[in-house]
Amino acid sequence: MVIFVLSVATYLLLAWSGGGIDPIEVGIAVALGGVMAGLARAWNPERSWTLAGLNPLRWITFILYLFLPFLWGMIKANFDVAFRVITGKIRPGIVRIDSGLKGSLAQTMLANSITLTPGTLTVDVDDSGETGIFYVHWINVTDENPPEQKVYGSFGKWARRVAE
Amino acid sequence: MTDSIFAWAAIITGLCALLMMGRLVAGPTIPDRVVALDSINTLVIALMIMLAVVYDSVVMVDVAIVYAALSFVGTMFLARHVEGGV
Amino acid sequence: MSTAVIILLGIGVAFNFLGTVALYRFPDVYTRLHGTTKCTTFGSIFTSAAVVVFALERYFATGEGRFTTLTVHVIIAIFALLISNATGAHAIARSAHRSGVMPKYAVVDRLAEDHRKKGGVSA
Structure with a gap:
């Protein structure tokens, strides 16, 4: 989950150019984040889909x-x-x-x-x-x-x- | 005015990277050469970020990010090779 | 206007040069890694920080969107540099030690001692 959120955030930051963001860009970001999270899971199957890594504290x-x-x-x-x-x-x-x-x-x-x-x-x-x-x-x-x-x-x- | 300062800083950084080539050629052991290559990569990334200001193009920074990722993979691969894995 | 930029660039370039000197002056791989990793990472962060300050100044002066893009991208590059350099240095040190390059002038080498204790291969 952490990897998914980090990938999406990084992609959106790289695609952002001062103004608003196209909905298409958000779609691409979510798709790529899903690919990254899936790859990480395939690499290390013990990873769990927890939200623990997103604790704001x-x-x-x-x-x-x-x-x-x-x-x-x-x-x-x-x-x-x-x-x-x-x-x-x-x-x-x-x-x-x-x-x-x-x-x-x-x-x-x-x-x-x-x-x-x-x-x-x-x-x-x-x-x-x-x-x-x-x-x-x-x-x-x-x-x-x-x-x-x-x-x-x-x-x-x-x-x-x-x-x- | 500021642009020329960035250009001078980029020139000095590039000269430092060229100087490091000496250790890359002469290094007595292979890990020495890998260290020199890694440092050259870091300096090239810094150089690209400064050239983005000189040539006024954001694309250079994107190239620098990709270069950083590729040089990291390269260093890892060389380290595995030195260790005897590949 | 650009005094801060000049100071940041000066510090960055000085540390980059110091990293180059360290590569020639230190006697073995590990001490060279100390010098080059720290000095070039720090120097690159400072030259990139100069770019960030410059871009922010131009943004507040002109209000053009491409300067915010420059700022964000340079900050992402700085993070990539921080993580990849530290990890790369660790990988090089580990592979050097495993391939049998021992530290010169070392007063103590616990890693080689422990390898010998376990009966592992150690040069």
């Missing part, structure tokens, strides 16, 4: 997350990398972190956030166990067995709030 939390901690983390990350490019001070290593996140959507979100924020890059995720274990390449290792907080701050909490 989650979307508001997601947008808040995008503009407050994520944007700030990205700005910090870039100045950090700029500093390291210029001075060449690195101490790289791959560390293991147990994230405690169960859903695959939450894990994806956390992995992407880790990649775009200060000094860290997700290399591999082991989700064979109960919760996802992240292997993170850290450009400035200060602790070989770091706690969650030290590597990515509050992103784990946000991912849990948005996607679980």
